[in-house]
Amino acid sequence: MIVNLNPLLKEARDHHYAVGAFNVYNYETIHSVIEAIKESNTSAIISFGEKYLSNMELKEVVNLIRTMTTELDQKVGIHLDHCKSFDVIKKAIDAGFTSVMIDGSHLPFEENVAITKEVVDYAHQFNVTVEAELGSLSLGSHSNEDDAEEIYTDPMKAREFVLQTNVDCLAVSIGTVHGLYKGEPQVSVERLIEIKDQIDIPFVLHGGSGTPLKTIQECIINGIAKINVNTEISSSIVKAISETVSKKPDTHFSVLSNQAKEAGKKTIVKYMEMFNSVKQ
Numbered sequence: 629m630i631v632n633l634n635p636l637l638k639e640a641r642d643h644h645y646a647v648g649a650f651n652v653y654n655y656e657t658i659h660s661v662i663e664a665i666k667e668s669n670t671s672a673i674i675s676f677g678e679k680y681l682s683n684m685e686l687k688e689v690v691n692l693i694r695t696m697t698t699e700l701d702q703k704v705g706i707h708l709d710h711c712k713s714f715d716v717i718k719k720a721i722d723a724g725f726t727s728v729m730i731d732g733s734h735l736p737f738e739e740n741v742a743i744t745k746e747v748v749d750y751a752h753q754f755n756v757t758v759e760a761e762l763g764s765l766s767l768g769s770h771s772n773e774d775d776a777e778e779i780y781t782d783p784m785k786a787r788e789f790v791l792q793t794n795v796d797c798l799a800v801s802i803g804t805v806h807g808l809y810k811g812e813p814q815v816s817v818e819r820l821i822e823i824k825d826q827i828d829i830p831f832v833l834h835g836g837s838g839t840p841l842k843t844i845q846e847c848i849i850n851g852i853a854k855i856n857v858n859t860e861i862s863s864s865i866v867k868a869i870s871e872t873v874s875k876k877p878d879t880h881f882s883v884l885s886n887q888a889k890e891a892g893k894k895t896i897v898k899y900m901e902m903f904n905s906v907k908q
Protein backbone atom coordinates (compact mmCIF):
# COMPACT_ATOMS: atom_id res chain seq x y z
CA MET A 629 0.00 0.00 0.00
CA ILE A 630 1.51 3.31 -1.10
CA VAL A 631 1.18 6.09 1.51
CA ASN A 632 2.72 9.46 2.36
CA LEU A 633 4.91 10.05 5.42
CA ASN A 634 2.09 10.88 7.85
CA PRO A 635 0.82 7.35 8.67
CA LEU A 636 4.37 5.94 8.55
CA LEU A 637 5.80 8.45 11.00
CA LYS A 638 2.77 8.38 13.28
CA GLU A 639 2.87 4.59 13.54
CA ALA A 640 6.63 4.66 14.15
CA ARG A 641 6.27 7.17 16.97
CA ASP A 642 3.28 5.41 18.54
CA HIS A 643 5.13 2.08 18.57
CA HIS A 644 8.64 3.38 19.41
CA TYR A 645 10.51 2.48 16.29
CA ALA A 646 11.93 4.36 13.31
CA VAL A 647 10.84 3.76 9.76
CA GLY A 648 13.80 3.16 7.49
CA ALA A 649 14.23 5.30 4.38
CA PHE A 650 16.40 3.29 2.03
CA ASN A 651 18.04 4.86 -0.99
CA VAL A 652 17.55 3.27 -4.39
CA TYR A 653 19.19 3.97 -7.72
CA ASN A 654 17.94 1.21 -10.03
CA TYR A 655 15.78 -1.90 -10.36
CA GLU A 656 18.04 -4.06 -8.15
CA THR A 657 17.98 -1.70 -5.17
CA ILE A 658 14.20 -1.18 -5.40
CA HIS A 659 13.84 -4.97 -5.43
CA SER A 660 16.12 -5.17 -2.35
CA VAL A 661 13.88 -2.83 -0.33
CA ILE A 662 10.66 -4.59 -1.35
CA GLU A 663 12.02 -8.05 -0.50
CA ALA A 664 13.25 -6.69 2.86
CA ILE A 665 9.76 -5.30 3.55
CA LYS A 666 8.25 -8.73 2.86
CA GLU A 667 10.85 -10.62 4.90
CA SER A 668 10.64 -8.27 7.89
CA ASN A 669 6.90 -7.61 7.62
CA THR A 670 7.40 -3.90 8.19
CA SER A 671 6.71 -0.60 6.50
CA ALA A 672 9.51 1.34 4.78
CA ILE A 673 10.25 4.39 2.70
CA ILE A 674 11.79 3.92 -0.73
CA SER A 675 13.94 6.96 -1.17
CA PHE A 676 15.31 8.38 -4.42
CA GLY A 677 17.69 11.33 -4.39
CA GLU A 678 17.69 14.16 -6.92
CA LYS A 679 21.32 13.35 -7.61
CA TYR A 680 20.41 9.94 -9.05
CA LEU A 681 18.34 11.42 -11.87
CA SER A 682 21.05 10.28 -14.28
CA ASN A 683 20.32 6.68 -13.15
CA MET A 684 16.51 6.71 -13.35
CA GLU A 685 13.72 9.06 -14.29
CA LEU A 686 11.14 10.06 -11.68
CA LYS A 687 8.30 8.29 -13.51
CA GLU A 688 10.36 5.12 -13.86
CA VAL A 689 10.93 5.07 -10.08
CA VAL A 690 7.24 5.49 -9.28
CA ASN A 691 5.95 3.09 -11.93
CA LEU A 692 8.41 0.38 -10.98
CA ILE A 693 7.58 0.67 -7.26
CA ARG A 694 3.84 0.72 -7.94
CA THR A 695 4.07 -2.34 -10.18
CA MET A 696 6.19 -4.24 -7.68
CA THR A 697 4.04 -3.45 -4.62
CA THR A 698 0.52 -4.21 -5.90
CA GLU A 699 0.26 -7.34 -3.71
CA LEU A 700 1.99 -5.79 -0.70
CA ASP A 701 -0.03 -5.17 2.50
CA GLN A 702 2.75 -3.26 4.27
CA LYS A 703 2.87 0.53 3.95
CA VAL A 704 5.42 1.98 1.53
CA GLY A 705 6.35 5.62 0.97
CA ILE A 706 7.86 6.91 -2.28
CA HIS A 707 10.15 9.71 -1.17
CA LEU A 708 12.24 12.27 -3.05
CA ASP A 709 15.44 12.62 -1.02
CA HIS A 710 17.68 15.74 -0.85
CA CYS A 711 16.22 18.03 -3.49
CA LYS A 712 17.28 21.64 -3.90
CA SER A 713 15.05 22.42 -6.87
CA PHE A 714 11.37 23.37 -6.56
CA ASP A 715 11.02 22.49 -10.23
CA VAL A 716 12.20 18.89 -9.65
CA ILE A 717 9.87 18.67 -6.62
CA LYS A 718 6.89 19.65 -8.80
CA LYS A 719 7.89 16.99 -11.34
CA ALA A 720 8.24 14.36 -8.58
CA ILE A 721 4.76 15.20 -7.26
CA ASP A 722 3.36 14.96 -10.81
CA ALA A 723 5.08 11.59 -11.20
CA GLY A 724 3.44 10.24 -8.03
CA PHE A 725 6.00 10.62 -5.24
CA THR A 726 4.16 10.68 -1.92
CA SER A 727 6.70 12.75 0.02
CA VAL A 728 9.54 15.13 -0.81
CA MET A 729 12.55 16.59 0.95
CA ILE A 730 13.34 20.20 0.20
CA ASP A 731 16.97 20.67 1.19
CA GLY A 732 17.55 24.34 1.94
CA SER A 733 20.12 23.53 4.62
CA HIS A 734 22.88 25.33 2.67
CA LEU A 735 20.84 28.57 2.57
CA PRO A 736 20.63 31.37 5.15
CA PHE A 737 17.83 30.72 7.69
CA GLU A 738 15.28 33.12 6.14
CA GLU A 739 15.80 31.70 2.65
CA ASN A 740 15.50 28.13 3.94
CA VAL A 741 12.21 29.11 5.63
CA ALA A 742 10.94 30.79 2.44
CA ILE A 743 11.61 27.91 0.04
CA THR A 744 10.42 25.29 2.54
CA LYS A 745 7.16 27.15 3.13
CA GLU A 746 6.62 27.48 -0.61
CA VAL A 747 7.13 23.71 -1.07
CA VAL A 748 4.89 22.84 1.91
CA ASP A 749 2.04 25.03 0.60
CA TYR A 750 2.35 23.47 -2.85
CA ALA A 751 2.82 19.83 -1.79
CA HIS A 752 0.03 19.76 0.78
CA GLN A 753 -2.51 20.54 -1.97
CA PHE A 754 -1.66 17.11 -3.40
CA ASN A 755 -1.53 15.26 -0.05
CA VAL A 756 2.25 15.02 -0.40
CA THR A 757 4.23 15.36 2.84
CA VAL A 758 7.40 17.42 3.21
CA GLU A 759 10.70 16.96 5.02
CA ALA A 760 13.12 19.87 5.42
CA GLU A 761 16.55 20.21 6.97
CA LEU A 762 18.05 22.70 9.38
CA GLY A 763 21.76 22.54 10.16
CA SER A 764 24.07 20.41 8.03
CA LEU A 765 25.97 17.13 8.13
CA SER A 766 29.64 16.69 7.35
CA LEU A 767 30.83 14.15 4.81
CA GLY A 768 32.21 10.76 5.80
CA SER A 769 33.80 8.25 3.44
CA HIS A 770 32.17 6.29 0.57
CA SER A 771 29.41 8.88 0.16
CA ASN A 772 28.54 10.87 -2.91
CA GLU A 773 26.53 13.52 -1.08
CA ASP A 774 27.80 17.11 -1.19
CA ASP A 775 30.49 18.05 1.28
CA ALA A 776 29.29 20.52 3.90
CA GLU A 777 30.44 22.09 7.13
CA GLU A 778 29.00 20.30 10.17
CA ILE A 779 26.49 22.65 11.79
CA TYR A 780 24.39 21.22 14.62
CA THR A 781 20.71 22.14 14.51
CA ASP A 782 19.93 25.07 16.81
CA PRO A 783 16.92 24.14 19.02
CA MET A 784 15.40 27.65 19.13
CA LYS A 785 15.81 28.09 15.38
CA ALA A 786 14.23 24.66 14.84
CA ARG A 787 11.16 25.81 16.74
CA GLU A 788 10.92 29.02 14.71
CA PHE A 789 11.52 27.09 11.48
CA VAL A 790 8.76 24.56 12.09
CA LEU A 791 6.24 27.17 13.23
CA GLN A 792 6.91 29.35 10.19
CA THR A 793 6.94 26.60 7.56
CA ASN A 794 4.40 24.05 8.86
CA VAL A 795 6.75 21.31 7.62
CA ASP A 796 5.75 17.69 8.38
CA CYS A 797 9.11 16.43 9.64
CA LEU A 798 12.57 17.87 10.15
CA ALA A 799 16.01 16.45 9.44
CA VAL A 800 18.33 17.44 12.27
CA SER A 801 22.10 17.59 12.45
CA ILE A 802 23.37 16.09 15.72
CA GLY A 803 26.67 14.51 14.69
CA THR A 804 25.81 11.77 12.19
CA VAL A 805 27.60 12.05 8.84
CA HIS A 806 26.71 11.41 5.20
CA GLY A 807 28.65 8.26 4.39
CA LEU A 808 30.69 6.08 6.72
CA TYR A 809 32.22 7.53 9.89
CA LYS A 810 35.94 8.28 9.56
CA GLY A 811 36.52 7.86 13.32
CA GLU A 812 34.38 7.09 16.35
CA PRO A 813 30.82 8.38 15.82
CA GLN A 814 30.13 11.40 18.06
CA VAL A 815 26.36 11.78 18.09
CA SER A 816 24.80 14.27 20.51
CA VAL A 817 21.58 12.81 21.87
CA GLU A 818 21.60 15.80 24.29
CA ARG A 819 21.18 18.14 21.33
CA LEU A 820 18.27 16.06 20.04
CA ILE A 821 16.59 16.28 23.47
CA GLU A 822 17.07 20.08 23.47
CA ILE A 823 15.44 20.27 20.03
CA LYS A 824 12.56 18.02 21.14
CA ASP A 825 12.01 20.23 24.17
CA GLN A 826 11.33 23.12 21.77
CA ILE A 827 9.27 21.47 19.08
CA ASP A 828 7.61 18.08 19.02
CA ILE A 829 7.27 16.90 15.42
CA PRO A 830 8.81 13.71 13.96
CA PHE A 831 12.55 14.13 13.39
CA VAL A 832 14.67 12.53 10.70
CA LEU A 833 18.20 11.20 11.10
CA HIS A 834 20.34 11.28 7.99
CA GLY A 835 23.53 9.25 7.86
CA GLY A 836 22.22 6.02 9.37
CA SER A 837 25.04 3.91 7.87
CA GLY A 838 27.45 2.77 10.58
CA THR A 839 25.64 4.52 13.46
CA PRO A 840 25.90 2.34 16.60
CA LEU A 841 22.78 0.48 17.74
CA LYS A 842 22.77 2.16 21.17
CA THR A 843 22.83 5.63 19.59
CA ILE A 844 20.04 4.71 17.19
CA GLN A 845 17.88 3.45 20.04
CA GLU A 846 18.47 6.62 22.10
CA CYS A 847 17.57 8.71 19.07
CA ILE A 848 14.32 6.77 18.56
CA ILE A 849 13.32 7.27 22.22
CA ASN A 850 13.89 11.00 21.72
CA GLY A 851 11.82 11.65 18.63
CA ILE A 852 13.66 10.30 15.58
CA ALA A 853 10.95 8.58 13.52
CA LYS A 854 12.71 8.20 10.14
CA ILE A 855 16.29 7.11 9.54
CA ASN A 856 18.00 7.32 6.16
CA VAL A 857 20.39 4.66 4.91
CA ASN A 858 22.24 5.05 1.65
CA THR A 859 25.99 4.38 1.71
CA GLU A 860 25.95 0.90 3.22
CA ILE A 861 23.35 -0.33 0.71
CA SER A 862 25.71 0.70 -2.07
CA SER A 863 28.92 -0.52 -0.41
CA SER A 864 27.49 -3.94 0.51
CA ILE A 865 26.38 -4.49 -3.09
CA VAL A 866 29.70 -3.33 -4.55
CA LYS A 867 31.57 -5.63 -2.15
CA ALA A 868 29.43 -8.66 -3.07
CA ILE A 869 29.70 -8.25 -6.82
CA SER A 870 33.37 -7.29 -6.80
CA GLU A 871 34.22 -10.46 -4.86
CA THR A 872 32.45 -12.51 -7.52
CA VAL A 873 34.04 -10.66 -10.44
CA SER A 874 37.53 -10.89 -8.95
CA LYS A 875 37.16 -14.67 -8.77
CA LYS A 876 35.33 -15.08 -12.06
CA PRO A 877 35.71 -12.09 -14.38
CA ASP A 878 33.38 -13.54 -17.03
CA THR A 879 30.38 -13.78 -14.65
CA HIS A 880 27.13 -13.06 -16.49
CA PHE A 881 25.46 -9.80 -15.52
CA SER A 882 22.20 -11.60 -14.67
CA VAL A 883 24.09 -13.42 -11.88
CA LEU A 884 25.56 -10.17 -10.58
CA SER A 885 22.13 -8.54 -10.69
CA ASN A 886 20.72 -11.24 -8.40
CA GLN A 887 23.71 -10.95 -6.07
CA ALA A 888 23.16 -7.20 -5.90
CA LYS A 889 19.50 -7.69 -4.92
CA GLU A 890 20.42 -10.18 -2.19
CA ALA A 891 23.28 -8.10 -0.73
CA GLY A 892 21.13 -4.97 -0.67
CA LYS A 893 18.27 -6.83 1.00
CA LYS A 894 20.54 -8.21 3.75
CA THR A 895 21.81 -4.73 4.61
CA ILE A 896 18.28 -3.31 4.65
CA VAL A 897 16.92 -6.11 6.86
CA LYS A 898 19.80 -5.50 9.30
CA TYR A 899 18.84 -1.84 9.59
CA MET A 900 15.12 -2.61 9.93
CA GLU A 901 16.05 -4.77 12.93
CA MET A 902 18.25 -2.00 14.38
CA PHE A 903 15.39 0.48 13.95
CA ASN A 904 13.13 -1.91 15.86
CA SER A 905 10.61 -1.82 13.01
CA VAL A 906 10.49 -5.58 12.35
CA LYS A 907 7.09 -7.08 13.21
CA GLN A 908 6.60 -10.63 14.41
Ligand SMILES: [Zn+2]
Binds near residue numbers: 710806834856
Ligand atom coordinates in the same frame (compact mmCIF):
# COMPACT_ATOMS: atom_id res chain seq x y z
ZN1 LIG B 1 20.94 13.08 3.81
